[in-house]
Amino acid sequence: METKKWEPRIVAFLCNWCSYAGADLAGVSRYQYPPSLRIIRVPCSGRVSANMVLDALKSGADGVLVSGCHPGDCHYISGNMYARRRLALLKSLLEFIGIEPERFNVSWISASEGKQFAEVAREVTEKVRALGPARHLVKDF
């Protein structure tokens, strides 16, 4: 049977002011990175709620990436600092109930870090690829 090679699907919540611009820069600078990311632009990493992360996993994402400005660089001063606490707890809780920690990722990428964006995209994709398709929180609609 001929099957299309499985590619992980990763939902990436990127903050408008840094990481989204970083992704843009990766593109215009022609850095290659895997086509696994589905990018959702959010105003700030502080906007990303646990509900959104779980919704992505429920809808069939094999992994989730949340990326914002580096600490100290948030456009709204401290959105990413609150996000850091919240996302750390979410990651730990998901791990506690048996979700592989590699499926939920957080990174800081500035608007000038196109290359870093490509590297993070690759690292996250490869980690998720090693795990295989998500099974636990995926809902069949």
Place this chain on the structure above:
Amino acid sequence: MESSSSKITDEIRAEASRLLSSGEVAAFLGFVPGSLPMTVRPFVARSSEDAARLVWNSFCVMNLANYLPEVLKSVEPPRGPGDPEPEGPLPRVGVLATGCWSRNMVVQIQENRIQRDRVVILGISSRGMVDRKKVLARLGGREALKVEEQDHSLLVSGRAFNEEIPRWEVVRDNCRSCVHPDPVIWDIMIGERAGDRQNANRFAQVEEIESLAPEERWAWFQEEISSCIRCYACRNACPLCYCPTCFVDDSRPQWVGKSIEPVDTAIFHILRAYHCAGRCTDCGACESACPMGIRMRLFTKKLEKDVLEMYGAEAGMDPETPLPLSTFSPDDPQDFIVTGQESPKSTGDEAGRSGEVSQS
């Protein structure tokens, strides 16, 4: 000998009656006996006759903080949305508080749910509440018709049986792991303050699960919630859950389906627990309210452990300290941040790979 609970009952009645008849409070929130043995129900006393019905015992498992905002509202003069604030101070409400309930009241003060000067708190150092389900399990189907409480045991009797159960063995899991039995805020103390309790390891239940392999943890989680009927009694019992529209009721987006499909139930439990992060006092009301015996407290206990380990904070210990998730420190741990440094180096292969897959 008079048990400590009945002594506390007498003192509560006397204080509540004094507060109500002097007009110091317009209502007093406590408990009256329930219709079955080992149950009580929350009760709002509005006169000293009412106050004579109040009780205190080992079955006061619901968290009174949950009802406090509504009772406060009920004693305010009615006013419409645009009407000005009434002149002068608003009527006050008296309420009982153990360690955890008082900490929930602190959280309510921090979240602007209640005002400190409108509540008169009768503080009680909790000896731990009894888990009715544990008692029922020990009876193995025999019906308890009467349960008499002594300081260190329960005398359970029914048709053709009498049984003495050591009290501590049937105390709730959260109370067994409690370290702060004393109220952190109070106006009148009923009985002695006990001081912080020594507890070898209050997170033992959590650590046991943490030590499992990931797949075992998932199996445990699925098993734990498998009987959930999504009645939301756990949410309704919790003083932290006061969102006008809970996420379970949102329809656009629909965060969680209405069915009892395992994925929906899992997401409900993950998010309900998560919404209590840094706020939960491990009062155990959620678990006590559950008709199916689900131990959803373990999820919030894990968050409690993480918040303490990562941010050195415990919910509701001090009205002056912000809630752990409403603040941050520049040096918060971030070893989980992905940097891309572990990424395989870019090769020509990468380009080929992206060319080969066409995503629709």
